[in-house]
Amino acid sequence: MNTIIPPPESVEQLLQRAESLAGLTLGQLALSLGQTAPQNLRRDKGWPGQLLEMALGANAGSKPQQDFLHLGVELKSIPVDIQGQPLETTYVCVAPLVNITGLRWQQSLVYHKLQQVLWIPVQGDRTLAPADRRIGMPILWRPDAEQQRLLQQDWEEIMELISLGKVSSITARHGEVLQLRPKAANSRTLTESIAADGSLQLTNPRGFYLKTAFTRQILRQYFG
Template sequence: MPDVNTSTPQTLSDLLKRARAIAGLTLGELASGLGEQPPATLRRDKGWVGRMLEQALGADASTAQAPDFAALGIELKTLPLTPEGRPLESTFVTCVELADPDAISWETSHARQKLARVLFIPILTHRRTPPGERLIGQPLLWTPSPDEEARLRNDWERHMRTIRQGYAHAITAEDGDVLQIRPKGARASSRVWGQGPSGELELIQPRAYYLRPSFTAEIIARSFALSTAS
């Protein structure tokens, strides 16, 4: 396997070169190159795959709100796919800003910052495949098209109208065409400050934005069409 360079990449071409160099490896092989052991299951360590790739590619974000490669303005997202290329699950974007929703617009939102430019790393797997045997695919660099951003913005603004009215708890995973909101927290009892119906802050369950699998499937299809046409 190639040597794993964990220093921070200085250019986009450097980042893409590194991502392509690890494509074709299993996560177990990558872990071995980093001196780590893959877990037997991800049930209690769902963030392991993302952390491994962040380490292997030299992610440098200093805060949870900044893109993973802050100097390049690029967010890293793993994308579990079936061998046929179908997304297996929704893709975590970022936590929802609940405490002061009136101060946020789409242009200044964490969601837009995270989705402005994304490096997707496909992970080819079946749900029951042990983490160490899952295969790293070729990287996909994505910038939303005007239509894609309009769809993301429309969902975000609809969600935020509900949040500003104090009803974040009423948003379900069924809401949103491409960008959904789901509860997020290490435990069901986790709480953060959010705006209630009266306009006062109250403790509510944290929530996060996710891209629907149908939307990431569109991204894959569009990117594949562009690559075969070029």
């Protein structure tokens, strides 16, 4: 039977809950919540994050908002190697590809999602079964002025290319800390985007991701 955890009443309570998970394996946490760990993450890539959401009382589900909207906190699990280095880029949110005239950085979903993030490192070594991967100490992070500047600069450059109908020419190399990549289960998934002549065309959905060099810097800030 699934255990329902109510949403935390404060950021302090959320942080206490996250700290209490440190040292547990995902299997132990799953058992305590009445869940079964998958054998691998090939088809369940998001399972560690969903399990942590459940354990901490996140209630946003798949809505385009912060996981703890009432606290202004986004939850991000981050797979790390044995040295505590991030193993992959971090998904932020879907990128808007139409109706973006006049959209400003401070109104964007990327901005809102990244104002305050609860990072939870999780062992990501693929030789470990998901149930055996251990949860690390959480970090409550707010971007400093320089990090904000870099995020805003990348977002504005990418959004300008999208508005000019150049979405197909944007690669993962664009952006210093933020990148745009296809975000879909397969290449047959299509959505509307702006074409070079200002009309609409079909393309794969895109998502914003934080580059690993940026998340490595965040982890190093706290763990040294």
